[in-house]
Amino acid sequence: MARLVRVARSSSLFGFGNRFYSTSAEASHASSPSPFLHGGGASRVAPKDRNVQWVFLGCPGVGKGTYASRLSTLLGVPHIATGDLVREELASSGPLSQKLSEIVNQGKLVSDEIIVDLLSKRLEAGEARGESGFILDGFPRTMRQAEILGDVTDIDLVVNLKLPEEVLVDKCLGRRTCSQCGKGFNVAHINLKGENGRPGISMDPLLPPHQCMSKLVTRADDTEEVVKARLRIYNETSQPLEEYYRTKGKLMEFDLPGGIPESWPRLLEALRLDDYEEKQSVAA
Numbered sequence: 408m409a410r411l412v413r414v415a416r417s418s419s420l421f422g423f424g425n426r427f428y429s430t431s432a433e434a435s436h437a438s439s440p441s442p443f444l445h446g447g448g449a450s451r452v453a454p455k456d457r458n459v460q461w462v463f464l465g466c467p468g469v470g471k472g473t474y475a476s477r478l479s480t481l482l483g484v485p486h487i488a489t490g491d492l493v494r495e496e497l498a499s500s501g502p503l504s505q506k507l508s509e510i511v512n513q514g515k516l517v518s519d520e521i522i523v524d525l526l527s528k529r530l531e532a533g534e535a536r537g538e539s540g541f542i543l544d545g546f547p548r549t550m551r552q553a554e555i556l557g558d559v560t561d562i563d564l565v566v567n568l569k570l571p572e573e574v575l576v577d578k579c580l581g582r583r584t585c586s587q588c589g590k591g592f593n594v595a596h597i598n599l600k601g602e603n604g605r606p607g608i609s610m611d612p613l614l615p616p617h618q619c620m621s622k623l624v625t626r627a628d629d630t631e632e633v634v635k636a637r638l639r640i641y642n643e644t645s646q647p648l649e650e651y652y653r654t655k656g657k658l659m660e661f662d663l664p665g666g667i668p669e670s671w672p673r674l675l676e677a678l679r680l681d682d683y684e685e686k687q688s689v690a691a
């Protein structure tokens with residue numbers, strides 16, 4: 408734990424003053440929230456620079472990595488996914504590999520100590536490369552982690568992505584990875600009808616190109632039993648974490664209306680980045 412504090416306090420990833428996002432009283436003039444937002448206290452303002460310090464929350468399979476990665480590319484800041492850090496360690500011959508394999512295959516959450524150690528190493532590597540700002544994906548997951556993070560940096564915004572549980576299960580079970588190129592795909596075709604005032608959700612599969620089709624593999628932990636166990640554990644630990652950031656006025660809850668084509672422009676609108684994307688496209 409002390410290692411993360413020591414590394415983070417000296418890292419160029421922390422301590423930037425201007426942000427894309429503000430939760431101050433001066434931002435109260437922001438426009439009305441989107442119908443896809445609820446329960447949040449953060450106010451959206453126009454971006455000023457690219458040194459954002461954001462966290463993406465959400466159940467396993469909700470799409471944190473997809474949207475965090477897209478925003479990372481748009482804003483020019485690193486996307487740090489603790490899930491990727493765990494998988495990289497699993498693929499290595501390091502001392503944690505076997506222990507992590509047992510934890511992941513049982514659908515359990517990796518301990519704070521292990522996650523903090525992996526994140527510390529990632530921050531050190533980023534500092535050496537001169538990285539500026541970050542989007543964290545999968546950290547913090549517990550109150551303890553949030554408190555550690557709060558001791559070393561001021562998070563600007565916490566985006567909490569939401570989908571119904573039945574959609575999350577189908578998405579997780581549909582995940583596939585090409586064993587050759589390493590790219591991720593999803594074979595699930597989701598069409599959830601709306602009921603009780605809840606809108607329907609439709610998501611087309613993200614199919615691989617022909618050359619990857621015969622090389623698709625499923626993650627060992629993507630079984631229905633393990634997926635439901637992960638969702639149950641996540642929901643038990645996420646409520647106090649969400650409340651922690653809600654009381655600080657930093658939580659933005661966003662109900663995904665569908666797949667990427669429907670959700671991406673709505674998310675940019677909620678983050679006040681729709682005009683920014685257009686300007687970047689013109690500049691390119």
